[in-house]
Amino acid sequence: xxxxxxxxLGHDTVDSLQRLHLIxxxxxxxxxxxxxxxxxxxxLLSSPAEQHQVLSxxxxxxTLPLTGQELNYNQDNLGQLxxxxxxxxxxxxxxxxxxxxxxxxxxRNLESRPSEGPTHSLMHTLPVxxxxxxxxxxxxxxDQMTLVSKKLVDWLRYASVMQGVGTSSGGFFTGPRSRQxxxxxxxxxxxxxxFFTVLCVGQGFTEDQxxxxxxxxxxxxxxxxxxxxxxxxxxxxxxxxxxxxVSMVSATSSSSRLLPPKERLREKAFxxxxxxxxxxxxxxxxxxxxxxxxxxxVEAVCILDCVCVEDASLVYRTFPCIKxxxxxxxxxLSNARVLLPIAQFxxxxxxxxxxxxxxxxxxxxxxxxxELFNDPFLAHELLRFLRLNVESIxxxxxxxxxxxxxxxxxxxxxxxxxxxxxxxxxxxxxxTGTAVELLHTLLDLPCLSATLVLQHRSTCLPISxxxxxxxxxxxxFRNPSFRGLFLFVLRTEAGSGDTIDRxxxxxxxxxxxxxxxxxxxxxxxxxxxxxxFFNTIVTIADEKLLAHLILVMLERSSLLLNIPxxxxxxxxxxxxxxxxxxxxxxxxxxxxxxxxxxxxxxxASVYSKEELYTHVxxxxxxxxxxxxxxxxxxxxxxxxxxxxxxxxxEITSSAPPTGTVCPAPKVxxxxxxxxxxxxxxxxxxxxxxxxxxxxxxxxxxxxSVAWCSDEEDxxxxxxxxxxxxxxxxxPGVAQSVLTPPPHVIAPQWHRDTNVALPLQLRALTSxxxxx
Numbered sequence: 212x213x214x215x216x217x218x219x220l221g222h223d224t225v226d227s228l229q230r231l232h233l234i235x236x237x238x239x240x241x242x243x244x245x246x247x248x249x250x251x252x253x254x255l256l257s258s259p260a261e262q263h264q265v266l267s268x269x270x271x272x273x274t275l276p277l278t279g280q281e282l283n284y285n286q287d288n289l290g291q292l293x294x295x296x297x298x299x300x301x302x303x304x305x306x307x308x309x310x311x312x313x314x315x316x317x318x319r320n321l322e323s324r325p326s327e328g329p330t331h332s333l334m335h336t337l338p339v340x341x342x343x344x345x346x347x348x349x350x351x352x353x354d355q356m357t358l359v360s361k362k363l364v365d366w367l368r369y370a371s372v373m374q375g376v377g378t379s380s381g382g383f384f385t386g387p388r389s390r391q392x393x394x395x396x397x398x399x400x401x402x403x404x405x406f407f408t409v410l411c412v413g414q415g416f417t418e419d420q421x422x423x424x425x426x427x428x429x430x431x432x433x434x435x436x437x438x439x440x441x442x443x444x445x446x447x448x449x450x451x452x453x454x455x456x457v458s459m460v461s462a463t464s465s466s467s468r469l470l471p472p473k474e475r476l477r478e479k480a481f482x483x484x485x486x487x488x489x490x491x492x493x494x495x496x497x498x499x500x501x502x503x504x505x506x507x508x509v510e511a512v513c514i515l516d517c518v519c520v521e522d523a524s525l526v527y528r529t530f531p532c533i534k535x536x537x538x539x540x541x542x543x544l545s546n547a548r549v550l551l552p553i554a555q556f557x558x559x560x561x562x563x564x565x566x567x568x569x570x571x572x573x574x575x576x577x578x579x580x581x582e583l584f585n586d587p588f589l590a591h592e593l594l595r596f597l598r599l600n601v602e603s604i605x606x607x608x609x610x611x612x613x614x615x616x617x618x619x620x621x622x623x624x625x626x627x628x629x630x631x632x633x634x635x636x637x638x639x640x641x642x643t644g645t646a647v648e649l650l651h652t653l654l655d656l657p658c659l660s661a662t663l664v665l666q667h668r669s670t671c672l673p674i675s676x677x678x679x680x681x682x683x684x685x686x687x688f689r690n691p692s693f694r695g696l697f698l699f700v701l702r703t704e705a706g707s708g709d710t711i712d713r714x715x716x717x718x719x720x721x722x723x724x725x726x727x728x729x730x731x732x733x734x735x736x737x738x739x740x741x742x743x744f745f746n747t748i749v750t751i752a753d754e755k756l757l758a759h760l761i762l763v764m765l766e767r768s769s770l771l772l773n774i775p776x777x778x779x780x781x782x783x784x785x786x787x788x789x790x791x792x793x794x795x796x797x798x799x800x801x802x803x804x805x806x807x808x809x810x811x812x813x814x815a816s817v818y819s820k821e822e823l824y825t826h827v828x829x830x831x832x833x834x835x836x837x838x839x840x841x842x843x844x845x846x847x848x849x850x851x852x853x854x855x856x857x858x859x860x861e862i863t864s865s866a867p868p869t870g871t872v873c874p875a876p877k878v879x880x881x882x883x884x885x886x887x888x889x890x891x892x893x894x895x896x897x898x899x900x901x902x903x904x905x906x907x908x909x910x911x912x913x914x915s916v917a918w919c920s921d922e923e924d925x926x927x928x929x930x931x932x933x934x935x936x937x938x939x940x941x942p943g944v945a946q947s948v949l950t951p952p953p954h955v956i957a958p959q960w961h962r963d964t965n966v967a968l969p970l971q972l973r974a975l976t977s978x979x980x981x982x
Contacts, residue, residue, distance in 0.1 A: 375415035661724035797839035832885025
């Protein structure tokens, strides 16, 4: 308090303010300040030193909301408003009434003439209004919206075309003092011959020129907030002739001053953006000005898109300019940031204007991912564009799904940052035509990640091992004999084939990439995407396609990049969705019985694909039944039984191969259960199962066995065998227990009025609930 009473505020005061802010932000007690000290901080908001403004606003923001008196004090002194005080006002507004009152004061300030009061606060008025739009757009009345629209028109179109005589106050434009006003200049140094825009330069700037800049920065937000809500109503009121050549000529030739405020603002926004596009073609002297040109182009195209959505007649006036802009920028990938809003414009209005958009999508979906896959900013912007427009893209850009191999490069390069985007986008890429190739591509995503690393290193970075010998995978990447493999992985579009024949060769070439960080991160995202893929495909695919996918799962279970954790997770995902597919369509088991039996009859699968093998065996035992498919014959059941019996006999009569562990009890129990189920459906097989189970019990009595190292596991296997043996002694009972009918599997006895259970439940409910 003593420090703030002094005439000069030194370093000690700043230090005390910082410590007070820390105490207030960390305390668990009520954050209040003495009223007199609070007033001192409010006064400090108007300090000429910005450091004092920042600290005082930070301290006041940590305290309880200001009283109505203090809030009114700030609103009555809007002449001293700055960005920090404005932010504090917004944070202290506790109701919509406070915001409405604040808006009224701000707009009253906008209406005042420069001679009626201080004008430097105008530059902070629009940012405050912009924040109000974000949090509570309903705070402005219709008259207030009209007033702001009129002001925006004046600032955008009729700002002074002479340079200010004072020094610039910062921001985009800085320069030395100029005593005599001179015309504003373009970025290439020539004298401007048109109205002022944000791309005009000078040594100093007038306040209306600064308001021009602020108006442009909030224009799109204003149009989206207040104009879009009225565009539907306006469209309904227009005649059927609107949008025709006659109405367009009329609208173009009529004076904009005769238009209502909203339509006039729309017209001036259109003219302003057209001028910005013309200015962007000028050669800027400074690199920062070149970047400013690109940023303004992005905003200008977005605003043009916005006004065309509101007024369709502007589409025909805008498209020649947008088309020329695309032709000028599309050859340079450095303009990618600007080309995305142009693509948005084509997406929204290309169909109406009957314009061919093929070249746009070739650039966006073709060149961008191919050449800029390692640009995180572009990746974020492009994927955001896809997420926001996925429904329109599916409807209007049929070639979109062809580019999924290219779009997945973003994910392969930076998986942790992109996985959320692709969880949302992947369902739009899954169609009956792309499903099989997309599944192969997802499984090869770690290979794509490794190949992108090799491509990047091959062109940009010298890579060699510590001993000076280059990576084998990089040598292979540069070897013409293997070039075809890598080109397929790096393909731009789908349709050249579901996969490649020499996939195992590719995996061998990339074996050293298994522990590269980018590759391992990519491998962790694949199971997540596979779940999304299968959850989508079951809703659109027929049985023929699902049968093909089952074949892919069985085939690819042994054709994966050698990352043990990755292989294990993929097998787990395959197992989960194999059960789901067969449960939805039990006839798939009969359709694919040959391939399933070939997989289940391989003893090697027991040791290398334990999870998937167990589920394949369970599916065969569960759904290879006449009750699931009338085509299931006795011979098919017998052939399946013999294949599983041979595997079970082999793994229980010898030690596991060198380098492998004993099969899990789950595998043996599933095999025994599947044999028992098949035997219960074909009673001629029961003696064979019973003989094996009795031998199993006899062998285990003699002590430990080579195929099971854990005593508890062995006891569990024997117990299961004895249960099945006992069931098979009564074949009729065995079939009812091992293959129960549907009404037993999913009973609804609590709803069946023909049994006594509902009555008992109601009686128990009445007894337990208090009256």
